[in-house]
Amino acid sequence: MNRLSWIKPGWGILPVIVFLVVWELVARFNLAPGQFLFPPFSAVVTEFYHLVVNGVLGRNFLSSLSRVLIGLSAGSIAGIAMGILMGWKEIANKALNPIFSLFYPIPALGWLPLLMLWLGINEALPITIIFICSFFPVMYNTITGVKNVNQGYVKTARALGASDRRILTTVVIPLAIPNIFTGLRLEAGMAWRVIIAAEMVAIPTGIGALMMKAESLIRIDIIIVCLIVLAVMCLSFEKFFAYIEMRLTRQWK
Amino acid sequence: MPSIEFRNICKYVCSNVNFTVPDKDLLVLLGHNGAGKTTLLNIVAGFVDYNGSVLLDGMPIDRVPANKRGIGYVSQDLSLFPHLTVVDNIAYGLKASKHYNGCEVADRVNELMDMMRIPHLASRYPAGLSGGEKQRVALARAMAPSPRVLLLDEPLGGLDTQTSKYLRVELRRIQRKLGITTMYVTHDLTEAEEMADRIVVIDKGHIEQLGRPEEVFFYPASKIVSDFVGMPNILDCAYCHNLGNGVVEVGCGGLPVIVPHDGNSVKRIALFPRDIYISDTLPPGPGVNRFTGLVTSIEDTREMVRLEVAAGDNKLVAELPHHIFEDMDLAVGKNVYLILKLRRIKVHEAKHL
Numbered sequence: 001m002n003r004l005s006w007i008k009p010g011w012g013i014l015p016v017i018v019f020l021v022v023w024e025l026v027a028r029f030n031l032a033p034g035q036f037l038f039p040p041f042s043a044v045v046t047e048f049y050h051l052v053v054n055g056v057l058g059r060n061f062l063s064s065l066s067r068v069l070i071g072l073s074a075g076s077i078a079g080i081a082m083g084i085l086m087g088w089k090e091i092a093n094k095a096l097n098p099i100f101s102l103f104y105p106i107p108a109l110g111w112l113p114l115l116m117l118w119l120g121i122n123e124a125l126p127i128t129i130i131f132i133c134s135f136f137p138v139m140y141n142t143i144t145g146v147k148n149v150n151q152g153y154v155k156t157a158r159a160l161g162a163s164d165r166r167i168l169t170t171v172v173i174p175l176a177i178p179n180i181f182t183g184l185r186l187e188a189g190m191a192w193r194v195i196i197a198a199e200m201v202a203i204p205t206g207i208g209a210l211m212m213k214a215e216s217l218i219r220i221d222i223i224i225v226c227l228i229v230l231a232v233m234c235l236s237f238e239k240f241f242a243y244i245e246m247r248l249t250r251q252w253k
Numbered sequence: 254m255p256s257i258e259f260r261n262i263c264k265y266v267c268s269n270v271n272f273t274v275p276d277k278d279l280l281v282l283l284g285h286n287g288a289g290k291t292t293l294l295n296i297v298a299g300f301v302d303y304n305g306s307v308l309l310d311g312m313p314i315d316r317v318p319a320n321k322r323g324i325g326y327v328s329q330d331l332s333l334f335p336h337l338t339v340v341d342n343i344a345y346g347l348k349a350s351k352h353y354n355g356c357e358v359a360d361r362v363n364e365l366m367d368m369m370r371i372p373h374l375a376s377r378y379p380a381g382l383s384g385g386e387k388q389r390v391a392l393a394r395a396m397a398p399s400p401r402v403l404l405l406d407e408p409l410g411g412l413d414t415q416t417s418k419y420l421r422v423e424l425r426r427i428q429r430k431l432g433i434t435t436m437y438v439t440h441d442l443t444e445a446e447e448m449a450d451r452i453v454v455i456d457k458g459h460i461e462q463l464g465r466p467e468e469v470f471f472y473p474a475s476k477i478v479s480d481f482v483g484m485p486n487i488l489d490c491a492y493c494h495n496l497g498n499g500v501v502e503v504g505c506g507g508l509p510v511i512v513p514h515d516g517n518s519v520k521r522i523a524l525f526p527r528d529i530y531i532s533d534t535l536p537p538g539p540g541v542n543r544f545t546g547l548v549t550s551i552e553d554t555r556e557m558v559r560l561e562v563a564a565g566d567n568k569l570v571a572e573l574p575h576h577i578f579e580d581m582d583l584a585v586g587k588n589v590y591l592i593l594k595l596r597r598i599k600v601h602e603a604k605h606l
Contacts, residue, residue: 150330150332152328152330153332153334155298155300155326155328155332156326156328156332156334157334157349158300158319158320159319159320159322159325159326159395160320160326160346160349160394160395160398161320161321161323161346161349161350161398162345162346162349163349166349171334174336175334175335175336249336251378252336252378252379252380253335253380
């Protein structure tokens with residue numbers, strides 16, 4: 001019998017509770033140097049409540065969320081479309097891959113100075129950054145997914161009378177879903193990390209901007225609230241795409 | 254159903270291949286790996302470019318794209334679409350053709366599932382099917398759009414002997430019932446003999462022999478064909494006496510051989526080298542199919558020891574495992590006893606050719 005089999009489902013929360021209790025005790029009993037730099041967990045919860053009630057957290061959260069949703073959706077749709085084109089048509093792959101290979105290694109935040117000058121400081125800036133951040137990985141994962149579809153399926157579908165378009169929509173794309181979702185899952189979390197960084201540096205609103213304001217006011221509790229929100233959002237987005245993938249493929253994978 | 258004609262086909266190893274598969278025939282393409290069997294199927298299916306011409310019922314199809322050729326194709330790995338249920342797999346070609354409405358698709362799918370005896374699998378996905386069930390689904394899918402010809406590329410490979418044998422019978426039954434011209438690739442001689450109307454033996458892209466199974470077996474056109482069918486000892490029969498009770502006596506090069514057969518027109522018999530017992534002492538039992546012979550050559554292959562023995566006017570080749578050979582005191586020029594395994598003797602009657 002497995003030594004860990006006595007651990008029941010749901011008990012995974014236990015280490016988190018232990019961590020929070022230790023955190024609370026260490027802060028309460030001044031066991032960490034510099035008390036104001038290490039607020040207890042209860043203070044963070046209280047501040048979370050205040051930020052929610054006065055609307056500051058909600059306003060900034062919605063700013064970040066809308067940027068992530070728009071940028072991620074646009075980048076993913078464009079990435080999937082381009083990936084399908086390049087994975088399915090070798091000529092498109094040969095024509096476009098050299099260009100994309102050149103741009104792909106540039107980190108999304110590396111575009112920030114250029115885009116600030118081109119687009120100015122407005123909503124288009126973070127959305128474009130998220131677009132770039134999600135476009136390339138989703139595209140490359142889609143290309144891999146499309147190219148990895150067993151050619152036996154394509155040949156069989158063709159012999160059964162299917163046109164290229166039908167083969168693409170009924171065989172290739174469905175079978176590329178696991179690869180496409182690998183890209184989406186990774187980039188959903190990455191989009192949040194990037195938007196926070198962009199907001200810290202260049203955008204005056206959003207969770208990242210709130211964190212920078214809190215830093216200037218030495219409000220550790222607000223910074224921690226923002227980090228927790230960030231962690232929850234990264235995790236939620238990744239889990240959301242994992243769930244969708246599971247729903248789409250669970251019967252045949 | 255149309256005939257399939259190959260005219261001067263050149264592709265990969267295949268060079269200048271010419272032959273015809275008659276209407277409604279099941280032609281087995283027999284050959285080693287890399288001989289060009291699958292290439293010929295791919296050419297008919299339109300999956301590859303090639304030089305030469307393929308005619309279906311006298312009409313060239315070289316410029317017809319693969320999805321318009323009306324071909325039923327089953328590959329060795331079956332390529333069942335993993336994301337579709339059995340019903341959707343079978344319906345795939347029907348929906349692609351756009352000639353069937355929803356009800357007709359459903360009716361045809363049900364008809365094929367009944368024919369293949371798989372209605373209970375309708376809502377299952379390929380991942381949950383056994384090897385035999387997958388074969389049936391793949392065949393049903395290939396036959397659903399009523400293809401003009403059926404191309405089967407080792408469709409029973411990887412199955413256990415029992416299932417494979419059962420499905421061969423089923424497949425042959427359905428092929429005969431529908432009268433669909435079929436090309437069937439295999440490198441299994443037993444499979445070929447059981448299924449084929451005709452066999453074409455291919456080696457390095459070259460047609461070595463095309464004929465009925467017994468023709469290929471009893472009258473191999475070349476050493477390559479003989480090697481492929483297991484290098485049987487083939488003996489001409491000078492006479493044939495029906496002894497009743499399902500046995501006949503045939504005279505082969507001065508040896509009276511008893512053969513399980515009902516008839517009196519046996520022209521040739523064949524026996525694989527592994528089906529001849531060799532003994533250096535007089536074997537016990539009745540003297541039926543027991544002869545003496547003189548060892549004329551001994552060849553030591555890695556797997557077996559191959560002996561050529563002169564018996565009567567015949568030169569018989571027998572194979573012995575190493576350990577049995579070493580237990581006997583055998584040498585060229587020594588006399589040995591031979592026993593021909595009764596049930597292993599294959600018979601060819603004159604009326605077949």
